[in-house]
Amino acid sequence: WVDLQRRMKRSDRLEAEREKILNDIGFVWNALEKGWYSSFNDLVLFAQNFGHSHVPSDFCQNNASLGRWVREQRRRMKKQRISESKSKWLRSIGFVSDRLLHRW
Template structure:
């Protein structure tokens, strides 16, 4: 019970038991409990106690994947885009931006599990980095429209250049219908620069 109490303190302080230094007594004890669980040698009351403090008996890599996924999902819900900053790190120490690149690479190689791919698809994760950049600019344009009541974005700047290109593609008939619809939800007259002049 002493080791359990120490582990509970670590969990309460860090919010996670993943990435404990391998030589720590708590990490060694925890791994022994996982081995005992896999071997069916833990009593139900022991399992309940451990689960109550966040000890997850699933594969640690899968638990880290889920934590990173949850961090990404929360970030997207709060910010409306997928351009996570390079310094966004999970409680387990995983850099989310690197993890995103890894998910794309793993999928391209055909080795991303169907379960993980479906979870990412379900939250609208863009597999194409160009789509990610487009989504980021679209979210930025929506925030601009909300803040200013129009789409008269002044240049120079990335948002100005991006909107100019979307309007140009629209006039040339090269803007996909899905993109047109998303922009029209921001402002039905998004494509008419003259309409937004002050």
């Protein structure tokens, strides 16, 4: 059912009233995007606690997947497979790619 609602919205076939009801209850239209921003928020908390955003790939304090997520973002930045807006979000908290991290 959830997938159907998302497909209906993408194809502009979802009734406006239903879309409003789903928006009002906080329906997640793009689960992948929500996951990215959730991980980004975890990175922000890490940076606040440790004073930097250089998460080790094996970091597992409170969030075992944060190190892996950060490694994936670095890989995407290196291959230029990340949107400019996400890249800006990451740079806004001092995040750097591997190439720059080695110089740091």
